[in-house]
Amino acid sequence: MAGTSAREEILGKISRALKSEANSGPPRPNGPRASSDEARLALEIRSRCEHKRQNLIEQFESELVKIGVRVYHAATTDSAAEYIEQIALKRVTKTVVAADAEVVEGIGLQKRLDRNGIRYVTDASDAEFRRTAIEAGIGVSGVDYALADTGTLVLLARTGQARSISLLPPVHVAIVKPDQIVSGLDDLFQLLRFEKGVNDLGSAVTFITGPSRTADIELTLVVGVHGPQELHVILLKN
Amino acid sequence: MHVTTEAFIRDSTAAVQNKTLQSRLRVLTTFTIKRNAAFASLENGEALRDQARSIKEKTIARLDAYLTQLEENVVRLGGNVHWARTGEEARAIVLDLARKNNVKRIVKGKSMATEEIELNEALEQAGIESVETDLGEYIVQLAHEKPSHILAPAVHKSKEDVAELFAQKLDAPNLKQAEEMTAVARKRLREKFCAADMGITGANFGIAETGTIVLLENEGNIRLSTTLPRIHVALMGIEKVVPTLGDLAVFLKILARSASGQKMSSYVSFISGARRAGETDGAEEFHLIILDNGRTRLLADEEMRESLYCLRCGACLNVCPVYQKVGGHAYGTVYSGPIGSILTPAFAGLEKSKDLPFASTLCGACREICPVRIDIPRILLKLRSEWAEGDRAHRAGAPLTERLAIKLWAFAMRRRFLYSFAFRTAAFLQGPMLEDGKLKRLPFAFGGWTQNRDFPALARKSFRSMWRDEESR
Structure with a gap:
């Protein structure tokens, strides 16, 4: 097969160029780390973030505002649902697609939307979920982590948390719990190592930092080019 | 890779005269201002x-x-x-x-x-x-x-x-x-x-x-x-x-x-x-x-290897005084600007892109801004010398007269008396060629040097002899 010989030839050229042995085994630059170390590091990060929780929330919010994200502090879960209901009514939305996640279900959004005759759809409830997501006016998701220093939402793809929710509708509302906020990338990757494992990060990890944007025409900033035009973050109370 | 880099001189000349393009290219500094602010944070x-x-x-x-x-x-x-x-x-x-x-x-x-x-x-x-x-x-x-x-x-x-x-x-x-x-x-x-x-x-x-x-x-x-x-x-x-x-x-x-x-x-x-x-x-x-x-060709050449560190961020384009004036299309290839002038010769061959390593003032702004500090000017100089030396297979190299003149100059440079004698003679002989105190048209193979700029006239009195006079005063 041509593919195999291309592989051997490229690897051969590389090892000759580096004057090294080809396939010298998988490199372990830092040596394998024991899983107990991973656990300890993860615990340290969690407690450090807990310690400066209020600072992280403030930093996260100020970064979000800088990049055009609307932030809403929900005093109660019901006010979170009300906030989304208001967006839906204002935009005359017919359909809302939502993640099949506890944090979304927990705010009782479906009841409020039903009352207004707005469809509430999750991928568990709809076999044609993708088609629905294309037509939907709002996508509501939770997040898995949030980064304070850049205002970034981190979403891990899985059954129930379809990637389309935060991508296809013109409005994305993300519900964030305070204990999901960590300082930044270094914390995140360390936590992912322990809580998810490097062996399988899942089909997609998505970082979302602000609404979809472009500046391809005369460097004029335009939001909502392919992804959502509006990004709302609802911060729940712990 | 299909390139039209052979036409660099023609296309870059046209680009400099293109008013619309020039006004578009002025926005490039915005990138650099934003980049600097982001790094400052x-x-x-x-x-x-x-x-x-x-x-x-x-x-x-x-x-x-x-x-x-x-x-x-x-x-x-x-x-x-x-x-x-x-x-x-x-x-x-x-x-x-x-x-x-x-x-x-x-x-x-x-x-x-x-x-x-x-x-x-x-x-x-x-x-x-x-x-x-x-x-x-x-x-x-x-x-x-x-x-x-x-x-x-x-x-x-x-x-x-x-x-x-x-x-x-x-x-x-x-x-x-x-x-x-x-x-x-x-x-x-x-x-x-x-x-x-x-x-x-x-x-x-x-x-x-x-x-x-x-x-x-x-x-x-x-x-x-x-x-x-x-x-x-x-x-x-x-x-x-x-x-x-x-x-x-x-x-x-x-x-x-x-x-x-x-x-x-x-x-x-x-x-x-x-x-x-x-x-x-x-x-x-x-x-x-x-x-x-x-x-892998870049990898095998230790002097070129660091060009593989490139993240394709484009920052070196925005600060390059040449890119800022000619834009990307003149380079005749998808990789333009300083980093492109290194990558294109590697991908398409130096014989097709010989003008690119020369399309640089060697000011070092690209090296300065590169997030992984690729020493682009050093590599451009290496490519220039590779071109000048020539190789029998592809490249003619610099014209014979130019090479001979450089060899002569190097020879004289290392012998002080010969050097100062040659200079005094040249300073004397240049007289008829001066226009407004500058050399505007060098003869023979050196004509290229004065095609777009004037060559300064040789001083009547060398710095060394001025220094000597100063000391003996």
């Missing part, structure tokens, strides 16, 4: 750049091992890995995948590697629709042009140019604002995304330890290209692999800052294999094509 920006460089050094030094680790992990997660020695092989792999899967429509994310191998042209010839979905790339594709900037492909076009283009090609007349044009493109391209059978992207990074391809973007078109079509193909140069998640963190902190002055690009996608059972979106098939296409 980092406590340890300079240290991060050093760290990024050392990760690249370490990775490239064991590139074979990291690539096989990446391959192993991609395959373990249900993906497929292909290796392509040349652009032609990479195109054949994509065409084969398209045929096997009965692919009629393709959506593409912005990728310099796919531009490099001219994938769109090959797909078109095979009767497969391949649509660029990054707004800038979409504009450039509609206009049948090439991207003129690594990061901002349509930076050479004015709003009015785009309005005219959309009126002609998309039947969308009377667009005035960038917002309206963007909305038109969104609608058109959304239809393409929904109908596409295959999404093709590049890869900013490949993480060896996790088997993950990492993609940075602002628009969401790459997310759509990797989420909606049933097949995702990613084309990645061999140099894009990084060992660990921790290493990636360093690059994520500097790449968006360097490219667009953002702390983080709007979207970063980590794709590990195909969609898992039970998931409703994401490609059902994932293919990674690992591309050489001249990169």
Whole structure:
């Protein structure tokens, strides 16, 4: 097969160029780390973030505002649902697609939307979920982590948390719990190592930092080019 | 790689005289201002750049091992890995995948590697629709042009140019604002995304330890290209692999800052294999094509090797006094600016691109701003000397008279009396050739030196003799 010989030839050229042995085994630059170390590091990060929780929330919010994200502090879960209901009514939305996640279900959004005759759809409830997501006016998701220093939402793809929710509708509302906020990338990757494992990060990890944007025409900033035009973050109370 | 770099002198001269282009190119400084502000917001920006460089050094030094680790992990997660020695092989792999899967429509994310191998042209010839979905790339594709900037492909076009283009090609007349044009493109391209059978992207990074391809973007078109079509193909140069998640963190902190002055690009996608059972979106098939296409040649040359550290951020273009005046198209290749003047000779051959290493003032602004501190001026000088020396196979090298004159000069330079005698003689003989106290036309093979500028006249009295007089006073 041509593919195999291309592989051997490229690897051969590389090892000759580096004057090294080809396939010298998988490199372990830092040596394998024991899983107990991973656990300890993860615990340290969690407690450090807990310690400066209020600072992280403030930093996260100020970064979000800088990049055009609307932030809403929900005093109660019901006010979170009300906030989304208001967006839906204002935009005359017919359909809302939502993640099949506890944090979304927990705010009782479906009841409020039903009352207004707005469809509430999750991928568990709809076999044609993708088609629905294309037509939907709002996508509501939770997040898995949030980064304070850049205002970034981190979403891990899985059954129930379809990637389309935060991508296809013109409005994305993300519900964030305070204990999901960590300082930044270094914390995140360390936590992912322990809580998810490097062996399988899942089909997609998505970082979302602000609404979809472009500046391809005369460097004029335009939001909502392919992804959502509006990004709302609802911060729940712990 | 198809290049028109032979025409660099002609095209760059035309570019300098093109008023519209000149006014567009003035926006480039905005990138640099934003970039500097973004780096200023980092406590340890300079240290991060050093760290990024050392990760690249370490990775490239064991590139074979990291690539096989990446391959192993991609395959373990249900993906497929292909290796392509040349652009032609990479195109054949994509065409084969398209045929096997009965692919009629393709959506593409912005990728310099796919531009490099001219994938769109090959797909078109095979009767497969391949649509660029990054707004800038979409504009450039509609206009049948090439991207003129690594990061901002349509930076050479004015709003009015785009309005005219959309009126002609998309039947969308009377667009005035960038917002309206963007909305038109969104609608058109959304239809393409929904109908596409295959999404093709590049890869900013490949993480060896996790088997993950990492993609940075602002628009969401790459997310759509990797989420909606049933097949995702990613084309990645061999140099894009990084060992660990921790290493990636360093690059994520500097790449968006360097490219667009953002702390983080709007979207970063980590794709590990195909969609898992039970998931409703994401490609059902994932293919990674690992591309050489001249990169192992750069690797084998220790003086050129560091050009493989390039992250394709485009910062060196924005600060280059030559790029700022001639724009990207004059370079006649997809990789323009200072870094392009190094990469193009490696990919297309120095004989086709001999003018590029000379299209630099060697001011060092590119080295200064490069997030991984590639010493571009040093490599440009190396390429110049390679060209001047010539090689029997391809390159004529510098004209014989020029080479002889340089040899003579070097000979005299090392013998002080001969040197000062030659200078005094020349200063005396230059008299009839002076115009306004300058040499405006040098004779013989040296004519090129005075084609666009004057050569200063030799001083009547040398610095050494002035110094002597000063001391004896």
